[in-house]
Amino acid sequence: MSALEQNIFNSPLPVVAAGYVGPSLIPNEEAPWDEMNLPLKTDELVQKVMGQPMRRAGRFIKLVCCGALSCLRDVPKEKLAGKKVGIFLSTGLGNVDEILPFITQVFKHDGGFPSPNQFANSVSNAAAFFLAREAGVKGVVLTISEEELSFESSLWLAQTYLESAQIDLALVGGCDVFTPTVAESRERMNLTPDNSRLLPVGEGSSWLLLGGSKENNIGEILAVQFAPLEKDVSPVNSLPGMETKEKYFLPGFRVKEEQIDIWKNKNNWQIHDYLPHCGIHPVAAAFGIAHALRSKKAGYFLHHNHNASGRQAFVLAVTK
Numbered sequence: 001m002s003a004l005e006q007n008i009f010n011s012p013l014p015v016v017a018a019g020y021v022g023p024s025l026i027p028n029e030e031a032p033w034d035e036m037n038l039p040l041k042t043d044e045l046v047q048k049v050m051g052q053p054m055r056r057a058g059r060f061i062k063l064v065c066c067g068a069l070s071c072l073r074d075v076p077k078e079k080l081a082g083k084k085v086g087i088f089l090s091t092g093l094g095n096v097d098e099i100l101p102f103i104t105q106v107f108k109h110d111g112g113f114p115s116p117n118q119f120a121n122s123v124s125n126a127a128a129f130f131l132a133r134e135a136g137v138k139g140v141v142l143t144i145s146e147e148e149l150s151f152e153s154s155l156w157l158a159q160t161y162l163e164s165a166q167i168d169l170a171l172v173g174g175c176d177v178f179t180p181t182v183a184e185s186r187e188r189m190n191l192t193p194d195n196s197r198l199l200p201v202g203e204g205s206s207w208l209l210l211g212g213s214k215e216n217n218i219g220e221i222l223a224v225q226f227a228p229l230e231k232d233v234s235p236v237n238s239l240p241g242m243e244t245k246e247k248y249f250l251p252g253f254r255v256k257e258e259q260i261d262i263w264k265n266k267n268n269w270q271i272h273d274y275l276p277h278c279g280i281h282p283v284a285a286a287f288g289i290a291h292a293l294r295s296k297k298a299g300y301f302l303h304h305n306h307n308a309s310g311r312q313a314f315v316l317a318v319t320k
Helices: 041-051 059-072 095-109 114-124 126-135 150-163 182-188 257-266 284-292
Strands: 006-022 083-090 141-143 168-175 203-209 219-228 246-251 299-306 311-319
Touching: 006 059, 006 284, 041 059, 041 095, 059 126, 059 168, 059 203, 059 284, 083 126, 083 284, 095 219, 126 141, 126 168, 141 150, 150 203, 150 284, 150 311, 168 284, 203 257, 203 284, 219 284, 246 257, 246 284, 284 311
Parallel strands: 083 141, 083 168, 246 299
Antiparallel strands: 006 203, 006 219, 168 203, 219 311, 299 311
């Protein structure tokens, strides 16, 4: 029995809805973008998704809220009424746009006094609490950061809360924003030709609403698996229906081209390469899985990535 079989959830997690905002800042659409023009202004996005400007919120917080609300807008209100919803926000870099000016003000200019807005935006869990307020959520509100495996860690944690009935639904997402310049962003994420694919740097805020009954959902999360990079962890072909359904492999940005070729030519999985639509950012996996679940492709989806330290993660999902 493979390691992935051992980590299949006792009860698959129904995916009620999925949504994403990529570098083009157009909800749930694959509009073209260019890393040299990032970051784009968020005013139009906020107005479109929220209907009014957000006061006292930085760019990171705006993208968190807009991405999550783009997911929730597809959910009938009666599905959320009276439910205890948990928020699990994953991020690899955090609110860098607000944290850097805050640190500069305090430590580089003889102490200084940051503004209340600077301080409020720099708090690690601020974005998740802004989202809880905007979405009317009353449940656990957590921010999880595990570098480029942050989203996978959030999925695993949300599953434990759902399984123990501490919450009814879990709003699980990932957000990382582009912080100029391109060279600094690559350095911040430790991107080199040896440890990642040569793709543009991007950003995104991507979300899944999980839990509830199995009726009227768009798919299920079947497993989240972590293992050392040197350990051979591969999907099984004995899961119910796997032999008759299409199988799609989603390569993360540290999965090299030769590994992708193995999945395509040896394992006979189709490649669902989502990264051209969102670019490299630590929680790009959230975009990839949300993108796959909204793709209308029926079958199994396996996402694979690893961090620079050599820890790998798999997420197995199935669509209807």
